[in-house]
Amino acid sequence: MSLAAxxxxxxxxxxxxxxxxxxxxxxxxxxxxxxxxGIGYLVGQAVQxxxxxxxxxxxxxxxxxxxxxxxxxxxxIGFVVFILLKFA
Amino acid sequence: MTADNPLTxxxxxxxxxxxxxxxxxxRTALLAPVAIAVGALIWQTPGAASVAYGxxxxxxxxxxxxxxxxxxxxxxxxxxxxxxxxxxxxxxGLIFLAVLIVKDQPWIEMLPLxxxxxxxxxxxxxxxMRYISATLAHPGLKPSPKLPIHQSASDSPVENxxxxxx
Numbered sequence: 122m123s124l125a126a127x128x129x130x131x132x133x134x135x136x137x138x139x140x141x142x143x144x145x146x147x148x149x150x151x152x153x154x155x156x157x158x159g160i161g162y163l164v165g166q167a168v169q170x171x172x173x174x175x176x177x178x179x180x181x182x183x184x185x186x187x188x189x190x191x192x193x194x195x196x197x198i199g200f201v202v203f204i205l206l207k208f209a
Numbered sequence: 210m211t212a213d214n215p216l217t218x219x220x221x222x223x224x225x226x227x228x229x230x231x232x233x234x235x236r237t238a239l240l241a242p243v244a245i246a247v248g249a250l251i252w253q254t255p256g257a258a259s260v261a262y263g264x265x266x267x268x269x270x271x272x273x274x275x276x277x278x279x280x281x282x283x284x285x286x287x288x289x290x291x292x293x294x295x296x297x298x299x300x301x302g303l304i305f306l307a308v309l310i311v312k313d314q315p316w317i318e319m320l321p322l323x324x325x326x327x328x329x330x331x332x333x334x335x336x337x338m339r340y341i342s343a344t345l346a347h348p349g350l351k352p353s354p355k356l357p358i359h360q361s362a363s364d365s366p367v368e369n370x371x372x373x374x375x
Contacts, residue, residue: 156297170284186275193330197330203321
């Protein structure tokens with residue numbers, strides 16, 4: 122293989138790795154924004170509900186916990202895309 | 210200060226989120242052997258190890274989330290909100306760390322690990338949600354496999370055996 126071909130091949134590999142790293146970072150970062158907003162809204166409303174009606178705090182907390190876990194699943198999907206792009 | 214100030218109010222008594230988390234972990238433990246067997250069938254030994262590791266991460270994530278909420282709930286509702294937000298970040302970081310530690314190990318496969326994280330997390334949540342929805346809709350209803358059935362007011366209770374059983 123000529124030197125030029127080696128350089129092109131090496132640059133191509135580096136470009137591919139750089140694009141994969143960039144894509145992985147974007148996937149993880151963007152995937153964490155949505156759930157962050159969602160959890161913030163959810164928890165804010167739940168805290169308000171518990172403060173207004175402390176007698177139903179147990180039910181609200183249970184529902185909130187499930188909501189947080191469901192919302193977190195979105196971030197987990199982004200994380201899995203990240204590890205598959207970066208490490209697989 | 211108003212009566213509904215979230216900075217001063219706190220949760221008394223046992224935390225219901227810990228019960229939910231324990232239930233989630235119990236259900237995950239029930240499904241774990243099947244998931245590990247599927248992982249072993251498709252990806253052999255590394256697949257089984259990766260699935261087991263993924264399930265352990267999901268269980269720890271649920272327990273940690275519930276423990277943080279329960280602990281903060283005893284301080285104040287506002288602290289619980291903060292714990293939910295920062296707990297989300299902390300737990301994402303911990304999951305990242307847990308994967309980073311094992312990424313170069315020969316017994317780990319990234320695809321089954323990633324799939325396990327998503328599928329077990331969502332699957333167990335949907336399973337638990339059905340139960341919680343039922344208990345919220347009918348608070349007194351606690352389904353069990355063997356409930357006594359009264360055929361009429363005067364009859365003695367009989368066990369609820371599956372149809373066709375001897």
